[in-house]
Amino acid sequence: MPDTGPLPSTDKPLSRLDDLALFGAPPLFGTPRHVNRPQAPERAVFDALMDDVWQRRWFTNDGPLVQELERRLSDWLDVPHAVLTCNATIALDLVMQGLGIEGEVLLPSYTFISTAHMLTLRGLTPVFCEVGPDMLLDPEDCAARITPRTGAVVATHVWGSPCDIDGLQALCDEAGIPLIFDAAHAFGGRYKEHRIGRFGAAEIFSLHATKAFHACEGGLVTTCDGDLAARLRLTRNFGFSGSDRVECAGINAKMSELHAAMGLCNLDVFEQTRAAARAIHAGYRDGLAGVAGITLKCPAPEEDNNHHYVVCEIDESALGLSRDALLSVLSAENVFARRYFFPGGHRSPPHLARTEASGLSLPRTDAFCGRVLLLPGGSAAQPDEVARICTLIRFAAAQAEAIRDRL
Ligand SMILES: Cc1ncc(COP(=O)(O)O)c(C=O)c1O
Known part of the structure; x- marks a missing residue:
């Protein structure tokens, strides 16, 4: 989105039906008002970091700004390991690989579609679950869908509100499967005495430009599991552990120095x-x-x-x-x-076909998809x-x- 500066508005009376743009009047605003227009830090602060990057000519590959942002996020979130990636969708893929997940993965249908897509692309089967009245994954519904084929649960802290973390952890412990949190919305949030970021096997934040804390594009995995963090560092860089030593299959999921600079500027404010x-x-x-x-x-x-x-x-x-x-x-x-998360994962291609074949019914999810509006x-x-x-x-x-x- 270009920087439009201060957005001009048109003032208009609102007293008759014909005053509405829907019925032909000029619109209330001269330029679009979007849901979550990105936060932009002080340009001079960003530019100063860019001067250093230019000086070093170290633009990517675990550069000093990525390392600094990881250190600062790990401190800020009070979690031992913070691993930055290019986005949250690929971060989820790395976590699934890093934990060796197979089979079915339980997730809410009432969440962003990227999760179901990523699981499908990794050869896993997304199993959509119902949410509670709080719009968050319902542990009871989740428990009812756990089978011997279930490999993991991925729960979303929708709108930044924490899931029933204790309830979900208890059922995952009983089933012997990992619990992963999609914390894309939840930067800065808290559950009981801890910040979101140190729960489950891992938590995944999106640092997309539209998020509360962002790096233009980016993802962040936080975990207390040092082995998982080490595997993520390998797999985000083609599996390289040295300049010509490959340990495992990996992908390019690295964050660049430019993105890390944006993250550092935004973390400051x-x-x-x-x-x-x-x-x-x-x-x-x-x-x-x-x-x-x-x-x-x-x-x-x-x-x-x-x-x-x-x-x-x-x-x-x-x-x-x-x-x-x-x-x-x-x-x-x-x-x-915007309507969110319309029409719901279980009603979106390619997942709709399985919903229809299985007769899956998620009435509460359907109700939220039909009545939620983001301003x-x-x-x-x-x-x-x-x-x-x-x-x-x-x-x-x-x-x-x-x-x-x-x-
Ligand atoms: C709940 C949720 N999960 C995952 C994602 C994917 O994040 P990213 O765009 O960083 O891949 C988003 C992005 O909007 C999201 O809102």
């Missing part, structure tokens, strides 16, 4: 980023208070959530508009809200745009019946 995102989230909480049919997900204080995601559940009967109708109203105004949030959102988006939503709610009639 993470608490400011989190505070800005929390203020944006609070703006939505105030702006949407009392709108019947819209429930904003508000993380519990003890989660220490990064507040990067503004997640709403739409109750069509109470709002008078379906989630998708509201999405159309917003998109026309250049507010690019533009995170630290790069602006308080005044939050106020305008809330005003727009309140107007749409007040005019719900008339909008429905005209759609």
Whole structure:
């Protein structure tokens, strides 16, 4: 996404149905408002790191910035090993290889599709499980799907909220299988007395540009298992342990110095980023208070959530508009809200074919996929745009019946 600088907006009245862009009026915003516009650190700080990189001509292959970022992340997350990779999807592949996982892998259907795809590409069988009312993998449903073929469980801390880690660990211990966490959303979060990052056999963070803490592109595996960390360091670099010594099959999953520099800059300002995102989230909480049919997900204080995601559940009967109708109203105004994780892993090709063949039914997942809407949030959102988006939503709610009639 190009740096658009301060985003201009068009002010317009919202008093009649014809004021909506959906019905022909100019949009509320002159440029698109996206969910999780990337955080950008001070350019001068990044440039200073780039000067050093240019001086060294050491652009990739376990460079000093990658090593520094790994050290700092391991300290910050209070976990013995932090291994950086090119992205989280490939990191999951390395972890599966590193743990020698075979057969079936249990995962929530209500998560980003990359997990199911990666497992499939590695020759594993994703087994989709149901989530609880908190949108997180339901340990009971998971337990019911464990068989002798089950090789591992991959659970996601969706929207940065921690899973029932103790419950999932207990059932994995009983089954004798590893538990891996997809912590793509959960940087900075906490479960009981520890930061997310030291649970299960490994936790995997995405450092994609749209994440709360990012390196433009990148992945991070954190683990207390030194042997696994050593294997990941081999396999992210073609299996090389020396300049011409190959230990095992590996891939190119390295992080470059440029990406590590972005990560270092963003780590320095993470608490400011989190505070800005929390203020944006609070703006939505105030702006949407009392709108019947819209429930904003508000993380519990003890989660220490990064507040990067503004997640709403739409109750069509109470709002008078379906989630998708509201999405159309917003998109026309250049507010690019998103449905997540629509339509759910078990309903997405190529996994849909197995769902249909097996008759798999995940009603709670289907319900979330049908009613969750993400609004533009995170630290790069602006308080005044939050106020305008809330005003727009309140107007749409007040005019719900008339909008429905005209759609
Ligand atoms: C929950 C979840 N898991 C995994 C990923 C994949 O991360 P990456 O893009 O770094 O491969 C994402 C990315 O958006 C995600 O949201």
